[in-house]
Amino acid sequence: MSRTTDYAAALRTALRRAVGAVDERELTRATEALVSRYRSVAPATAPILASRVHVAAYAAYRMPATHAALTRALGVVAARGLEPRSLLDLGGGTGAAAWAAAGVFDTLETVTVLDQVEDALALGRELVVDAPSAALAGATFRQARAGAWPDLEADLVTVSYVLSELDPAQQEALVADAMRRGGSVVVVEPGTPDGYARVLRVRSALVDAGWTLLGPCPHERDCPLAQGDWCHFAARVNRSAEHRRLKGAELSYEDEKFSWVAAMAPSLAETQSAEDLPARILRHPLKRKGFVEFQVCRPDGTAGRELISKKAGERYRSARDAEWGDALP
Ligand SMILES: C[S@@+](CC[C@H](N)C(=O)[O-])C[C@H]1O[C@@H](n2cnc3c(N)ncnc32)[C@H](O)[C@@H]1O
Structure with missing residues (x-):
């Protein structure tokens, strides 16, 4: 973990610089539209980040939270000894996972973010201009659609807050794509019963393919929470004044609830010694x-x-x- 730089603070500064010029009323309206869209559980039939203002609103109100969730999840993965040199972020939007990975892994050298929405990628590029790590500042943001990703591989592949926008067949295909391309895969979803159900399906796909779970589960048996509960976690996010205004919120922080799973390919697991994992x-x-x-x-x-x-x-x-x-x- 890179301990000397506060990546969350650097991201807040970059967001203030990149989004500050957008008209605040437009931003608030777009934020309200996104909040109501993300409450719906129906797969998207058209890109949700439909305009530059929607992208700016997403970055301002969601990115600090998705960044915080990913930082927690990747921190657990780092504690298992993973030291990725390359990151591929599928459906990476404005680059929250790239910011989190750069903050957690000092070893990171190359970062590629793929997404269908060019405006999101453009904002992602703008955000990393003064990023605190060379890998992040040099990140590639490239347009691509799920099912037609370029032929790239990486030590670590992230799929963060993407599955809910896809139908079940597309979700399955995206996870299979991530597994084909990555030595390790991390999938993060909202910490709702629905998000957990999607994570549980990803977990089954990983375990069935012989992958070793890196977190959060300390075992590969059936999830003991699957009956009547859901496994989720919380990441504390400090809200900037802009963030508070956009959400009409008073508290200086919020807790981002998320569900997640991470696993390592069988070929990599062979190189690791078996460990007794803590609860x-x-x-x-x-x-x-x-x-x-x-x-x-x-x-x-x-x-x-x-x-x-x-x-x-x-x-x-x-x-x-x-x-x-x-x-x-
Ligand atoms: C909720 S955003 C999450 C963005 C980012 N991963 C994060 O954690 O903040 C979902 C992203 O998935 C992308 N996405 C959805 N469906 C896609 C598809 N079929 N192909 C490529 N990207 C897609 C969207 O454009 C959007 O940027």
Whole structure:
């Protein structure tokens, strides 16, 4: 993880510079239209980012949140020892995954973002002009449609907040494309029951093809939450004044809820030593006097409650700092 640069702050600055000139009333109207479109669960029949103002609105109100979610997910993947040198972001829009990957992986050398909407790619190019890493500043943003991606491969392929815009057959084809092109694949979706259902289908495709899950699951058995619950996490996003105005919001932060899965191809997994994975924390921990209570997903494929009490010493001190989405100390 690149610890010296605050990529979220650099992205906020780049957004202010690139989107600041757009008429604020138009931006607010486009934001409202996008919010209502993204609440719908129907696949898109035409590009949702239909104009430059829609693209600017998407970048201003969604990109800080998708960037935060991806940063959390990629952080877990980095903790598994992944050190990608190349990134391919399918349906990458304005480049949120590229910003997150550059912030998490110091090893990144090349970044390619593919999307169907040229206006989104153009804004993505503008945002990275003064980016804090050479890989990000030199990123390629290239127009392409799902099903007709150029013949590129990368160590890491991201598919972030894209599946909901596609019908189930297209979703399946996109995931298969990502698996053909990447040594590792990370798929992120909104943290809704619907988004989780899509992630669960991706997880099955990965496991069935013999891929090794890198997160968030500590096992490859059936998901223990599949009956009546949904696996999702939260990433804290600091809202800029512009962001607050656009959303008509008062709080200085929001929590972006997301579902995700990441996996590594069988050829790569062979090079890694088998590890005992820790349980994953599935809810905000309850920090009580003398103990912390967690809901977790365990390596044996079960989910349930774990308590870490003061008697556990150092482990208890780590438990007090642990957050939803972290590994159980
Ligand atoms: C909600 S945005 C997500 C953008 C970005 N990945 C992020 O996380 O912020 C969905 C993106 O998927 C792209 N997309 C949707 N369907 C596509 C298709 N058939 N081919 C290429 N891109 C597509 C859209 O143009 C849009 O940029």
